[in-house]
Amino acid sequence: MHVAKNTLPTPVIAHLEQHDLTVITEPGHLQMYAAGTKVIEIPSIRDVTAAAAALRTVLCKGPVDRLLHPFELGQSVAGYLRSLYGIPGMGFQTANVFTNKFAMKEAYKKAGLPSAPAHITYSPEGIGAAAQTLGWPVIVKPMLGGGSMDVHRLDGPESLRELLTAPEYESFRALTVPLVVEPFVEVLAEFHCDGIVIDGAIVFAEASEYLAPLLDCPPEFNGSFFLAAGDPLRASILTLHREAVRALDLRDGVTHMEFFRTPGGILAGEIACRPAGGAIPEAIEHAYGVDIWDAQLRIMLGEDPSVHPIRTEGCLVNYHLPVSPGRITGLTAVEDLQCIDNVVAARITKKVGDVIPPNYNSSYASGVVFVHVDDRSGVDDAVRRLADAFSIEVEPLSSTAKP
Amino acid sequence: MHVAKNTLPTPVIAHLEQHDLTVITEPGHLQMYAAGTKVIEIPSIRDVTAAAAALRTVLCKGPVDRLLHPFELGQSVAGYLRSLYGIPGMGFQTANVFTNKFAMKEAYKKAGLPSAPAHITYSPEGIGAAAQTLGWPVIVKPMLGGGSMDVHRLDGPESLRELLTAPEYESFRALTVPLVVEPFVEVLAEFHCDGIVIDGAIVFAEASEYLAPLLDCPPEFNGSFFLAAGDPLRASILTLHREAVRALDLRDGVTHMEFFRTPGGILAGEIACRPAGGAIPEAIEHAYGVDIWDAQLRIMLGEDPSVHPIRTEGCLVNYHLPVSPGRITGLTAVEDLQCIDNVVAARITKKVGDVIPPNYNSSYASGVVFVHVDDRSGVDDAVRRLADAFSIEVEPLSSTAKP
Incomplete structure (x- = not known):
């Protein structure tokens, strides 16, 4: 089961094509x-009735051994x-609790x-009441949804009014x-924290710290690093991850969980069952020799x-x-990064002439560098x-330039 | 959530109407x-996407405390x-395992x-292969479905061919x-066995024997009787019922489970989570003073x-x-049944002039009598x-008579 806007890594596709594969996907x-x-195309991958009907057409031709949904x-x-x-x-029970933010909470x-x-509300109009109970500012997000799409911070009644009326919040x-x-x-x-769970046991889990908190992260601090083995925060995070895996009753799967250090202590954020x-x-892969996409794929296929x-x-830093924004006129050569001390790998994905749109999200980067340090102090x-x-x-874009 | 062809007992409706009630139902x-x-009407109560959309229109107006589905x-x-x-x-997990015959098995x-x-197959054409593995005759039924609708016994390849071609099996x-x-x-x-489960504990369960096995039950042996307290079969059935409730992880609900005594011993049949x-x-109600419909309703409403x-x-017999088939010209008066020794209650639901259609199912009766006996020997x-x-x-129906 596949989503129109996502593409799978090539090795995943190659692995899947060794099997008798039918794809249920959205148009386009x-x-x-x-x-x-x-x-088989269905109008939306979220349309349960349409997805069930599509699967039945496959089932009528013979048994279906496994059903894969590579994305959340x-x-x-x-x-x-x-x-x-x-x-x-x-x-469904487990899948729902890993994707339904309310069930998870x-x-x-x-x-x-x-x-x-967390408060649940069923209409944008109900947000006000929840915010008054919780106290402003609040974060509002869809109960089901991928990534940080349609997640908004509201500082007070005025920003709520904006959310309910301004054209840029139409999708919300x-x-x-x-x-x-x-x-x-x-x-x-x-x-x-990123983990792999097999038969209820955590066979891999490592904790990382983001270079800066993700919400409004400055572009030059985009990345994360593994916490060193002796870091006390690592132990706390691994414990919370283990408790979350148990609370959500995951038997087999790959996890990605978020945590926040707040003035009141560490809070468990959302946990996803995907890379x-x-x-x-x-x-x-660089730090621990573990291919998490391959693990996800093999778990879904019922393979070991x-x-x-x-x-x-020590610990590995991944740095975006x-x-x-603008048209790229000059860019450091990848070799100049690769030769820096302790750099494990570097990749540049942009080139001179590429256009960076004026509004880009936090995962937009020119490339990535992996660098090894002894501990967090490095x-x-x-x-x-x-x-x-x-x-x-x-160079700035002329108003007629097309990104 | 309601199904077009079913009606609820009047006290159930009266109870529901004390609450702020919205009905999601099929047309007609x-x-x-x-x-x-x-x-709110939706095309089919089985259309998950349509049902979710209907519920959202309710949720947008305020919280929904409870969702009732009185039928299977x-x-x-x-x-x-x-x-x-x-x-x-x-x-869903529990609801599915109680209605999905394959998940239950x-x-x-x-x-x-x-x-x-049980073998699962996805097309009428796949039945043959399953029957050859299991050996004829076989019983074929939809994985999801109410009562004994579309359940067929197939004696061999010939009856399978009939099922796949004859006009009377079009619905199948x-x-x-x-x-x-x-x-x-x-x-x-x-x-x-009929039970009530509260917070994982069986607070009521009684075992009954049908006067005759239900499949092709002769009309004059339609009914069942409670097994007396000391009957060893009662103990076996209550044990299997308890194990089924645990296997299907029921926390709260009303159960109705079937059992078969075969040459090889007692087999667990299907268990339903409904009266x-x-x-x-x-x-x-007559035998134990327990109102099972009321229990079902209160459990769904979250009431005690x-x-x-x-x-x-002793034990109570319910006799249909x-x-x-034909137009009724004469019928025993209910008083003549009520005065029989040990009759607890009697009700006749047909009257002279009523027409009984030529094909009626096993639950079709002229009325019901409850009679008390000391034990199964009576x-x-x-x-x-x-x-x-x-x-x-x-009297026989003329060919122009309309039932």
């Missing part, structure tokens, strides 16, 4: 498949279909995990899922992912090279060295 | 509600919607309950759900059903008075006395 999907791959969008629908048709793998609460309180107002309202908490630092985005999977992490000294220096070594020059 | 529903009850059809959709929108009550198998093996061929194929087992006797049909709920069964000596006599005391005379 970007992925290219080998000749002969059966593709579609996870609960895939779980529903597995439960309904007795297909092995993650059922309820599970956290029941298990006693520290987490920001068109949401057809309930909304979750949470108090905005002061984030001193933000962390993530992290950005350069994190690559960082895990045979995860054997390599313990390494910054961008500037991170700032390493990042500064990379930031200094990398330069990007842009 | 038969139920009458008080003025002012909001009714719609149970898994209601569970799905509860899980999705964080509405308390039975979630898998749960039985995992828990070690004795049950007929139009099924859009997978099919479950089971071996036909010789049934020496058939039983049911039994026919006169069984009334029999439970406060079940306090009265232990009674037979019918004959059942045959009691039934014979009732059968002798009741007479129905019919």
